[in-house]
Amino acid sequence: MNERNTLAAGFWTRATAVLTDLLLIAVVVSFVASLASKWGQYIPIEMTVIVCYAVYTTIAIAWKGQTLGGWMCGQVVSRNDGGRLSIMQAACRSILTALFLLLLGLPFLVVAAKPTKRGWQDVLTSSSVHRLPGCKRATAWTTLFWLGLLAWISLDAIAGSRFYLTYRAWNADAVASAESxxxxxxxxxxxxxxxxxxxxxxxxxxxxxxxxxxxxxxxxxxxxxxxxxxxxxxxxxxxxxxxxxxxxxxxxxxxRTIALECCRADQNDDLARLMRGETFDQELAKQIGREAVWNSWAWQGYWDVLKTAWQVNQRTTVAKEKLHVVGIAPSVDLPSLALVKYGPCTEKLRLFRLLSRLEAFSHLAFHDAFYASCVERAAFEEGRxxxxxxxxxxxxxxxxxxxxxxxxxxxxxxxxxxxxxxxxxxxxxxxxxxxxxxxxxxxxxxxxxxxxxxxxxxxxxxxxxxxxxxxxxxxxxxxxxxxxxxxxxxxxxxxxxxxxxxLETCDWMEDFVTPHMFGRNKPFYEMLFGQKLQSYHDANQDMSAGLMSM
Structure with missing residues (x-):
């Protein structure tokens, strides 16, 4: 390699290359995990992404000196003497990079701080990252990538901040009432x-x-x-x-409205369709139950409420307003939250999943304000x-x-x-x-x-x-x-x-857990029942037996 024609790759282009590879791998792994879940097979997405990233970058760097992200950013990895890395060097480098990603990428800041633009993974593996001369796409892709990422984060943060202001307003009303x-x-x-x-x-x-x-x-x-x-x-x-x-x-x-915590607010269209039906759609009611935020709200009594409300509407004359059923829960990933708090170490990586949607995270953090807003909408904005x-x-x-x-x-x-x-x-x-x-x-x-x-x-x-x-x-x-x-x-x-x-525990809805539900959240159900599960049938059997341990 002619050192006069190369420059050390800077922090932003290197970060772009890493995140590009990571994003592409995450898309592929998520797609495969989604397909596998339909047959009840569980793939831990976050851990699999990290492992696949380490394997892929090891092979790509040892073979060509660059990954797809590196190619997009016009950079190549080589030994300090300009030669290609051995498979062991590439593996050590990739493993270190994967570990740094688990630390929220903070160790990468060394690259930005040092004049040589060499991080710990470079020093420990005697390697360097160089920017290829004359690569016009590198600047364009880096700029486009960070502008897109900034726009996405900004829009999500604005939505989350807007709901935080909603929470502040609700909380101020509660404080004023308490003080009075x-x-x-x-x-x-x-x-x-x-x-x-x-x-x-x-x-x-x-x-x-x-x-x-x-x-x-x-x-x-x-x-x-x-x-x-x-x-x-x-x-x-x-x-x-x-x-x-x-x-x-x-x-x-x-x-005129029954508001239920067990239903999500974004299920209200389905609930309205259920209430208007000429016959009670048992499968739709069961699907609404399966999509409850915990993915385990299988008590039959709650879903009997939907049928009771539907029966009221069947006996109601056309002139009278029908009974409405609405959900007040936000659409949040509570199984992931439970696994982050109480699950095995590998599942704590779901924290990245929770933080990837700031608006949903704000709904989770201030869920009582979300409940209050939904109830206010039904009772006062809609006047029921x-x-x-x-x-x-x-x-x-x-x-x-x-x-x-x-x-x-x-x-x-x-x-x-x-x-x-x-x-x-x-x-x-x-x-x-x-x-x-x-x-x-x-x-x-x-x-x-x-x-x-x-x-x-x-x-x-x-x-x-x-x-x-x-x-x-x-x-x-x-x-x-x-x-x-x-x-x-x-x-x-x-x-x-x-x-x-x-007080007796409600009967459980039969065949509540589907292969897809089990394939998405197998560790959650294992934590819920306190034992290893082989299939969704095991989860349904344990649920019917009342073995829930949380």
Whole structure:
């Protein structure tokens, strides 16, 4: 090689070459993985891309001294003396480059910082990257590549930032509402400190003030534009109640929209088509369930809700507005999130998949604001009275920032309920269904005080009840962080059907997991069931047996 006719390749052209190769390999691997998933075969995309990149660049550099990306950028890799790299040198260089990619490419910055434009992979393998003279396409491709990448990142970042502003607006409403709430005059009472006499008084109060759960819910919904029902996921009694309530809510409370956390907002066209059908499309309902954000929301009771709503519309005259069902969940990759947090090391590379869509990532990070926006659209922009069926943690009332025992301000992360209450304080109602996850010892007290005459359950308002000033003692997230927080700060109405240990898990939808679902997220299902799975049949069998471990 004539050194007078060569120049060391700079940082930007080298980065362009690497990213070009990586992008092309990612496209091919993703296509092959998509095809394989249709037959239930799993290919770990991110790890496969890295391995294929190392193999491809090893062969290409040892053979021709350049990859396709290097050819596009007009650069060639050679030994320091100008000769071609051996297969071992090329392999070491490619492996080092692949490892640097796993570190978000940060080690490549050495190339930009050093006058010689040589990175660690160059020094350790006694190699250099040179720019070929007279290659006009190099500058054009490098410029085009980075302009395209910058445009894509900018558009995605703008969309993500726009939604962050939406979250800020919702959160500001929740904060303002929390700060405006009147301070309590009574000292909070630890649920564990209650005496037998005090518990007897609570039971006596419930016996005279508790109401029928269905009638109470219908009355609340009839007086509010939005009613939030906070459930524990997958409990048969709760979904049986919802399926019973839907026709009554439509007829007696004039509810026109059922908003479901288990459905995605971008499925609303499919949901509308399902609700309008002359016959109930069972396959479409099952497909909507399979596309839920967790890819594992297989409890049959939720998808019975769709049929119940459809039946309401079948009995409705043409003159009356039909019942709508809408999803409020964002379209995000929750299996990948779970694998990044709890999965094996190879699956933590899915972080790159999550970060590749900044707008979707912002929806994930601020999902309660996304929920609130969807509910607002249905209830106020479209003007339909709405009942929202969602996990109980999402419906908590606004809690102001307070000081903990160390005197430091505790910042509370506001949920969908707090956001909606903050913006529409007189038009939003909340009912929490009995659960111990966030209420702990308070739920135990209510179970003990449950009046025997209400065999089908009961409901009651919290604010003026003797339960209002109870606190959990610190076993849950909210009570543990805020010493003077009490029951009425989080919950306005409570609905009890049976003690928590009597709540039954819903039946599972048959053949829920398809080969394609299994082929996309096999490690997620293995993590979900705590064991190795050979096929989608194993996942369906474990699901039917209730072996879910998350």
């Amino acid at each position: 709430r009147v301070a309590h005059e009574h000292t909070p009472i630890e649920a564990t400190s209650l005496t037998g006499e005090q518990k007897a008084e609570l039971a006596k109060w419930l016996a005279s003030h508790a109401q029928d759960p269905a009638a109470y819910t219908i009355d609340i919904a009839a007086r509010h534009q939005i009613t939030l029902l906070g459930e524990t996921h997958g409990k048969k009694q709760y979904l049986t109640l919802l399926n019973y309530l839907i026709p009554e809510l439509y007829q007696r409370a004039q509810v 009275r709405t009942v929202v069926w969602v996990g109980a943690a999402h419906v908590h009332l606004p809690c102001s920032n307070q000081r903990n025992q160390d005197g430091r301000v505790v910042s509370v992360s506001h949920r969908m309920g707090a956001m909606l209450f903050g913006r529409y304080p007189d038009q939003v109602a909340q009912i929490v269904l009995h659960q111990k996850f966030s209420l702990g010892e308070i739920a135990d007290v209510i179970e003990e005080a449950a009046p025997s005459q209400f065999s089908t359950g009961f409901a009651f308002p919290i604010a003026d009840s003797p339960f209002a000033h109870l606190r959990d003692g610190g076993s849950s997230v909210y009570f543990g962080r805020i010493p003077n927080l009490r029951f009425s700060d989080l919950v306005s109405s409570y609905l009890f059907l049976v003690p928590e240990h009597e």
